[in-house]
Amino acid sequence: xxxxxxxxxxxxxxxxxxxxxxSLDVTSVEFNPLEALYSPECIIxxxxxxxxxxxxxxxxLTSSDENATDPESVQDELKRKQPGTTxxxxxxxxxxxxxxxxxxxxxxxxxxxxxxxxxxxxKPFVLRNILTRMEKEELAGPLSxxxxxxxxxxxxxxxxxxxxxxxxxxxGYIVAFDxxxxxxxxDVDEVYKNPRYTKIQRxxxxxxxxxxxxxxxxxxxxxxxxxxxxxxxxxxxRVETGSANSPCRDPRSIxxxxxxxxxPSRDPRSVHRQSSMSKDSPSRDPRSFQRKxxxxxxxxxxxxxxxxxxxxxxxxxxxxxSRHPSGTRNPVLICESVFLGIHPEELLYRHVxxxxxxxxxxxxxxxxxx
Amino acid sequence: SNREKFAFKNxxxxxxxxxxxxxxxxxxxxxxxxxxxxxxxxxxxNMTMTGGTFKNKTRKIIKFTDFxxxxxxxxxxxxxxxxxxRKAIESEV
Numbered sequence: 115x116x117x118x119x120x121x122x123x124x125x126x127x128x129x130x131x132x133x134x135x136x137s138l139d140v141t142s143v144e145f146n147p148l149e150a151l152y153s154p155e156c157i158i159x160x161x162x163x164x165x166x167x168x169x170x171x172x173x174x175l176t177s178s179d180e181n182a183t184d185p186e187s188v189q190d191e192l193k194r195k196q197p198g199t200t201x202x203x204x205x206x207x208x209x210x211x212x213x214x215x216x217x218x219x220x221x222x223x224x225x226x227x228x229x230x231x232x233x234x235x236x237k238p239f240v241l242r243n244i245l246t247r248m249e250k251e252e253l254a255g256p257l258s259x260x261x262x263x264x265x266x267x268x269x270x271x272x273x274x275x276x277x278x279x280x281x282x283x284x285x286g287y288i289v290a291f292d293x294x295x296x297x298x299x300x301d302v303d304e305v306y307k308n309p310r311y312t313k314i315q316r317x318x319x320x321x322x323x324x325x326x327x328x329x330x331x332x333x334x335x336x337x338x339x340x341x342x343x344x345x346x347x348x349x350x351x352r353v354e355t356g357s358a359n360s361p362c363r364d365p366r367s368i369x370x371x372x373x374x375x376x377x378p379s380r381d382p383r384s385v386h387r388q389s390s391m392s393k394d395s396p397s398r399d400p401r402s403f404q405r406k407x408x409x410x411x412x413x414x415x416x417x418x419x420x421x422x423x424x425x426x427x428x429x430x431x432x433x434x435x436s437r438h439p440s441g442t443r444n445p446v447l448i449c450e451s452v453f454l455g456i457h458p459e460e461l462l463y464r465h466v467x468x469x470x471x472x473x474x475x476x477x478x479x480x481x482x483x484x
Numbered sequence: 485s486n487r488e489k490f491a492f493k494n495x496x497x498x499x500x501x502x503x504x505x506x507x508x509x510x511x512x513x514x515x516x517x518x519x520x521x522x523x524x525x526x527x528x529x530n531m532t533m534t535g536g537t538f539k540n541k542t543r544k545i546i547k548f549t550d551f552x553x554x555x556x557x558x559x560x561x562x563x564x565x566x567x568x569x570r571k572a573i574e575s576e577v
Binding site: 293298472474 | 515
């Protein structure tokens with residue numbers, strides 16, 4: 115290769131003095147690309163040209179715009195797409211000199227060019243995560259209400275469900291939510307009831323009810339009506355197996371209230387409640403309960419305490435948790451029990467500072483107007 | 485998997501992910517609860533816990549060293565007080 119190489123160099127020398135020879139002229143038939151690459155004097159008809167790594171890349175970019183068959187228009191488009199590349203182009207010969215002398219530099223620039231092109235072909239990257247979804251301004255639909263609860267920090271009532279019943283109500287503030295209605299809540303007061311549906315527990319409940327009925331019959335014989343802090347079985351309303359209930363109903367007709375006058379009038383109501391689940395006749399239950407609350411207000415707290423404590427003792431066997439602080443009436447409990455249409459003594463109450471609720475169990479979310 | 489990654493970033497599972505290593509009480513749909521240290525949460529909210537006590541429906545306490553809960557069986561998770569919910573979500577995302 116030494117021979118032709120020497121010839122080329124002599125040619126180059128000659129060419130440098132005068133116009134570029136036919137071997138260096140791009141338009142001529144005798145164009146020698148190898149010589150042109152290494153010669154400084156080769157004149158390129160279009161100096162402002164994008165450098166491709168290979169033929170495939172050129173084809174790929176140009177074939178994307180089939181309309182632009184004109185090489186100049188293609189180059190214009192490519193120029194537009196890569197504004198940064200024009201800086202590297204100074205002139206034909208010097209460019210080639212650069213390429214020969216410092217191939218690494220050119221490689222880097224070509225790489226950045228290709229990266230730039232890739233980036234600009236991509237859509238602008240939009241960050242999407244739970245926080246953006248929560249705080250999206252144009253959130254439409256039911257979730258916008260949840261968003262409002264979050265933004266305005268409304269006190270919110272969340273109804274939770276068990277299999278086919280309503281389990282309870284959570285009252286608190288929503289900190290975070292998502293499309294599944296998973297909720298993160300703060301300062302939660304939960305009022306709930308554990309539904310009992312197993313046979314063994316029902317049988318146990320019946321047994322207890324019978325025992326309590328016997329006890330109360332004894333108690334009736336001795337005590338007066340006003341002081342009668344009677345124990346009522348917790349499971350009464352749920353034991354709804356038709357006629358078998360008749361022995362259970364009797365003790366419940368005497369409700370734990372100090373107003374004896376109310377008792378006879380309450381009998382049909384209590385019976386009615388037992389026959390149907392409380393949610394079927396919500397109108398009755400709150401009324402009966404409200405009546406009781408009005409009536410019992412003038413009553414002495416001591417008698418009530420007695421009734422609560424005795425009730426709790428009886429229930430401590432079945433459940434370790436107490437209903438509510440003994441002796442005090444929790445206003446939240448009362449309020450929610452009215453909502454649920456269930457007697458507050460059958461409800462459990464607890465306070466949780468931070469709670470996560472899985473969306474499956476959410477029935478509805480209501481805003482409590484202050 | 486991609487679906488899991490999406491779940492982690494776009495739902496409140498990120499909050500549970502931030503609870504990994506913390507002790508929390510998980511209440512299940514069948515009126516049972518588990519108190520233990522959450523070791524792992526996946527995109528379907530399945531949880532593994534260690535050092536747990538399991539409370540039965542009848543309030544009976546059973547101790548387990550390892551516990552696995554299916555995601556859809558979870559009803560509540562009581563988040564410990566020392567964790568700030570907002571910050572936890574931001575750290576995960």
